[in-house]
Amino acid sequence: MAKTKTYEEINEKIKSGKVTVVTAEEIIPMVKEEGPAAVLEKVDVVTTATFGPMCSSGLFLNFGHSDPPIKMSKVWLNDVPAYAGVAAVDAYLGATELSESQGAAYGGAHVIEELVAGKKVKLKAIAGGTDCYPRREIETTVGLEDLNQAYLFNPRNAYQNYAVAVNSTGRPLHTYMGTLLPKFGNATYSTAGELSPLLNDPYYEVIGIGTRILLGGGEGYVAWEGTQHNPAQKRNENGTPVGAAGTLAVIGDLRGMKPDYLRAAVFHKYGVSLYVGIGIPIPLLNEEIVQRVGVSNEELTATVFDYGVPHRSRPALGVVSYADLRSGKIKINNRTIPTAPLSSLYKARQIAAELKEKIINGGFLLTAPVAKLPFRDGVKPLREEVK
Amino acid sequence: MAKKRVVLTFPPELTEKPITYHLVKDYDLSINILRAKITPGEEGKLVLELSNGSEEMIKKGLDFLVKQGVGVEAVSREISLTEEECIHCGACTAVCQPGALRIDPESARLCFDKEQCIVCELCVSACPLGIIKVLF
Secondary structure, eight states: OOOOOOOOHHHHHHHOEEEEETTTTTTHHHHHHHHHHHHHHHHOOOEEEEEEEEOEEEEEEEOOOOOOOOSSSSETTTTTEEEEETTTEEEEEEOOOOOOEEEEEEEEHHHHHHTTTTTOEEEEEEOOOSSSSOBOOEEEEOOOOGOOOEEEEEEESSSSOOOOEEESSSEEEETTTTEEEETTOOEEOOOOOOOOOOSSSOOOOOOOOTTTTEEEEEEEEEEEEEEEOOOTOBOOSSSBSSSSOOEEEEESSSTTTOOOGGEEEETTTTTTEEEEEEEEEEEEESSSHHHHHHHGGGOOEEEETTTEEEEESOOOOEEHHHHOOOOOOEEEETTTEEEESSHHHHHHHHHHHHHHHHHTTTTTOOOOOSSSOOOOOOOOOOOOOOO | EEEEEEEEOOOOOGSSHHHHHHHTTTOOOOOEEEEEOTTTTOOOEEEEEESSSSSHHHHHHHHHHHHOOEEEEEOOOOOEEOOGGOOOOOGGGGOTOOOOOEEOOTTTOEEEOOOGOOOOOOHHHHHHTEEEEEEE
């Protein structure tokens, strides 16, 4: 019978200092040369990571009660509006929300970045006033240490694969995929490829609800399926999807996170986003899992889309491998197009290495998912009523 | 090889004269046009990289331009990158056509080769962290 391992066995090895951990890049030549059975014998955990712009991110906050108390109906942090339609002093600050005084140059992501860096931010809130919450306005400054809770809750992070963007039009396009030069002048992509979490667990076997992760350099968890989670995406023979597929909703205390792994970004003429660093361990429980983490950039593909077409369904122009994309140029319809990444492989490697160290040093135990991510048909379009 | 980058300002009456021709023909300068905006009858701007075996010939060529009434200024602008803030995402490399900004395939770090930079400034707005600036 083929060998298997359990989470308990791996955690025992972590506690006794006998665990063997490698990154998702390091495992690839091992699997290719020695085969899954031999690798399963000697390696227990593979660390995966990604560091890319993830717009669907934000921060839940509880400010504590002032005296006299206020039921905040509108809240601003450094002039960036936060959603206050929850209890009296709770709010949610979205990463892409823009400043009312600085516009597109500053947004929710910048406020999050400042809080993580230990800086104070200006809090302003207004209210209608009630018998139990008589106060109608407040203006003060708050830092991370003043808040009762400040936790990231990112509804959609760690996309399992994504599009490659090109521009067929005659003018430059400014998009969330960066600046796309006219007439197929460049192609941009955003993934950590063979190091990316969900490309190493294509069928969501070990990454599920409750999985402990590194989020922004601190400890976090997978909370739920991410928004637009789409397991039904077409897949390659090795199980990996050919385009945008699964996603994760993640949660974690902002205290404990590091400015290095959470960075505010401005995409020119598009808006504000947040670069989020995520590291996820994959326990090698059986040979199938080893086989899947052994998949390399040569075997991972992405679909090229023309962002010059302003429709939901953009025309697909072809399929390329991540090895092609990393090489600096791709060939589409006999045209050679220079490529550029938007997600940082350098940072992803740092995160995978840091997670590896933490596990080896006994500072990070693995958790089995308490429930699996759903595997069903995914994304519906927004229907409009015909008048 | 001696090299010099200059910004040339052509008064309206000179925009129709083949002045760069003389730089090539009479002064043996190799000319790389980095940017150009010439409309007949209006003031024109030309950013050139001049190269030749000797500094002397470049100087003589530039003296000739001045005598013709062309404004000559050395390119003093340069692109500056705050490296310690860089996250090595690569967004700037997407717009850098001369390849001055590129991600090293081994280290996955951003490398900036100032020699290749033509100061087109496209990277300034392409950088999501706003850490690429133009220095004057």
